[in-house]
Amino acid sequence: MKIRNLFVLIVLNLSLLASASVEESIVKIYTVSKLPNYTTPWNSSIRRSHGSGSIISGNRILTNAHVVADETFIEVKRDGDTRKYEAEVEFISHQADLALLKLKDKSFFKGTKALEVDGLPRFEQDIAVYGFPVGGDSLSVSRGIVSRIEHNRYAHSREIFLAIQIDAAVNPGSSGGPAISDGKIIGVVMQQISRSQSIGYIVPVEIIRHFLDDVKDGKYDGFAHIGITTQRMENKALRDVYKMDKNTTGALVVDVSQKSNAYGKLKDGDILLSIDGHIVQNDATVEFIHNKYTSYKYYIDKKQIGDSISFGVLRDGEKIDLKFVLNNVADDNLLVNTVAHDIMPKYFIYGGYVFTPLTRNIFINNRSVPLDLREAASQWASDEKDEAVILLKVLASPSNRGDHNFSFWMVDKVDNKEFKNFTEFVKIMNEFKGKYLILENKDGVKIAIDVDEASKSKNNILNLHSIKNSKRL
Numbered sequence: 001m002k003i004r005n006l007f008v009l010i011v012l013n014l015s016l017l018a019s020a021s022v023e024e025s026i027v028k029i030y031t032v033s034k035l036p037n038y039t040t041p042w043n044s045s046i047r048r049s050h051g052s053g054s055i056i057s058g059n060r061i062l063t064n065a066h067v068v069a070d071e072t073f074i075e076v077k078r079d080g081d082t083r084k085y086e087a088e089v090e091f092i093s094h095q096a097d098l099a100l101l102k103l104k105d106k107s108f109f110k111g112t113k114a115l116e117v118d119g120l121p122r123f124e125q126d127i128a129v130y131g132f133p134v135g136g137d138s139l140s141v142s143r144g145i146v147s148r149i150e151h152n153r154y155a156h157s158r159e160i161f162l163a164i165q166i167d168a169a170v171n172p173g174s175s176g177g178p179a180i181s182d183g184k185i186i187g188v189v190m191q192q193i194s195r196s197q198s199i200g201y202i203v204p205v206e207i208i209r210h211f212l213d214d215v216k217d218g219k220y221d222g223f224a225h226i227g228i229t230t231q232r233m234e235n236k237a238l239r240d241v242y243k244m245d246k247n248t249t250g251a252l253v254v255d256v257s258q259k260s261n262a263y264g265k266l267k268d269g270d271i272l273l274s275i276d277g278h279i280v281q282n283d284a285t286v287e288f289i290h291n292k293y294t295s296y297k298y299y300i301d302k303k304q305i306g307d308s309i310s311f312g313v314l315r316d317g318e319k320i321d322l323k324f325v326l327n328n329v330a331d332d333n334l335l336v337n338t339v340a341h342d343i344m345p346k347y348f349i350y351g352g353y354v355f356t357p358l359t360r361n362i363f364i365n366n367r368s369v370p371l372d373l374r375e376a377a378s379q380w381a382s383d384e385k386d387e388a389v390i391l392l393k394v395l396a397s398p399s400n401r402g403d404h405n406f407s408f409w410m411v412d413k414v415d416n417k418e419f420k421n422f423t424e425f426v427k428i429m430n431e432f433k434g435k436y437l438i439l440e441n442k443d444g445v446k447i448a449i450d451v452d453e454a455s456k457s458k459n460n461i462l463n464l465h466s467i468k469n470s471k472r473l
Contacts, residue, residue, distance in 0.1 A: 022180055023079055025055040025115050026139055028132040029063055029101070029176060030084065032073040038361045041345040041354075041392070042467050046072075052131035052177030053101065054185065057114045061087065061101040062208070063176030064190055065094045066156040069341040074101065076108070079139040091215040094341045095223050095329070097156040097190050097203060098211045099176075117205055117212075118184035120289070121146045121164070129168045129189055129200075131177025144168030144198065146186075151295040152201060155191045158339050158360060159330060161223070161301060162294065163190075163201045170200030206302070214304060221305040224326035227260025227333035227380065228253055230272065230296075233282045242271055243317035249273070250314060251284040251296065257333040257380035261324045266311070273319065274312035275299045300326070335388055336360060336377040348426050349470040350437075351454025352395040352461045353403070353447070355411065357422040358388040362408075370408050372442075387421035391439070391447070397461050399453035406447065413440040426473060 029051045037043040051067030053076065061076060068074055068089055075084040085108045092099040103109075121127070125146045133140050148165035166179065170192040179187040179202045187202030214221055230251040233239050242252065250271040256263050266272075273279070276299050278286045285293040303309055303326050311322045331337045339360045347356045356362075358376060363369050376388050391409040394400055411425070412418065415432055419425045429437065432451065439447040462470060 026130045027053045027076045030075040033070040034072050036344050041347040051175045054178040059109050065097045065099045067176040091220050093211050095157050096207050116184045118186050121186045127179045127181045131174035133171035133173040142169040164204045167198045222329040224303050225330040227257030229255040249282045250280045258382045259333050271314035335379040335381045352397045352400045354392045356392045358390050389425045397457050399457040412442045
């Protein structure tokens with residue numbers, strides 16, 4: 001009995017030592033951010049916030065991208081220390097909501113131990129979440145288990161990647177803190193489901209390792225995007241149309257981005273049977289753990305930019321093998337870029353008409369965005385057009401009377417010319433030499449701008465709205 005009690009005591013002491021070691025490696029991050037305004041793109045606001053992070057190898061701090069996004073000044077502090085140290089972003093992945101911070105003053109790391117990154121956890125594995133949530137200044141620890149592992153939408157980027165659902169409490173301020181199991185990091189806290197009790201999500205180790213491996217060469221390339229649209233093949237009649245027998249599973253290719261390396265190799269009507277030898281199911285999932293399935297993106301997300309990938313394909317009833325290099329991120333393939341961070345929005349004001357590229361940031365801040373703009377967000381970029389332009393609003397003046405109600409209006413032609421992107425659009429506007437400049441959308445609706453009146457009213461409009469510059473390109 002005494003030996004058993006002694007063993008229990010030793011185990012408890014080791015557990016306490018491990019916990020103490022972890023606590024010394026958790027940091028609080030203070031961020032001052034300059035937040036752009038996509039409705040009035042010449043404006044911005046200042047926000048002060050805090051989050052959490054952990055010390056990893058190389059005297060670096062691992063945290064969320066959204067903790068330090070749009071930053072102008074960052075400080076970090078260890079638990080139990082009153083001094084704050086200035087930090088800066090070394091690498092950031094807005095896609096995966098991850099960032100690495102570095103400090104000039106290396107004395108910050110004295111007495112700390114770098115936390116190690118573990119592998120993908122088991123279902124129902126016990127975890128502890130460390131961080132500095134609202135409600136106090138000291139370090140907080142909440143405990144729970146791994147509830148679910150599957151692809152989910154990351155709130156920060158709106159892109160879909162593998163995520164781990166946990167039942168430990170996740171609150172504002174917890175973001176960026178590590179989820180720990182057996183003294184090692186198994187994920188980074190990133191978001192929670194609002195109006196729910198103890199349902200949070202962490203960025204899994206597989207995504208973290210991809211990010212860390214990516215930046216080893218000193219630059220961040222991002223996660224590969226294949227640039228295809230697919231459809232599930234669960235309907236028997238549809239499977240019969242594409243000559244799929246009962247033992248054949250896969251996903252139907254319905255569209256391929258012209259910008260993707262898959263263009264000209266994968267074709268509309270192809271059935272994706274496998275990715276690097278992993279079978280694609282009829283619901284467009286793959287097995288990534290024994291008897292556990294998630295989106296077939298799983299085996300694409302594991303690749304770095306420049307890696308090759310193989311597909312088994314059924315084409316016209318015949319099985320073929322394809323192989324190509326992954327060379328694009330999502331923004332290369334999409335007509336409307338993913339959510340932007342760390343940059344101020346572009347705009348161009350002409351006679352009170354405010355133009356800007358269409359971005360997903362506009363959707364986030366405006367629920368009343370028209371349907372045609374949202375439809376554009378699902379379209380692929382092409383050699384002819386890789387950026388959409390909208391008339392954001394009209395700053396009222398006598399020179400644009402009658403058009404004051406125009407807003408969130410897609411521009412498809414200017415001076416009867418189509419354009420590739422925002423830069424080309426502005427160039428056409430500035431080089432126009434006629435009297436009336438005509439803008440047109442795909443439905444044939446037109447706006448006519450008197451060029452002389454627009455020029456005369458320019459300074460007055462800018463002064464009335466306290467706008468310093470008529471453009472940011």
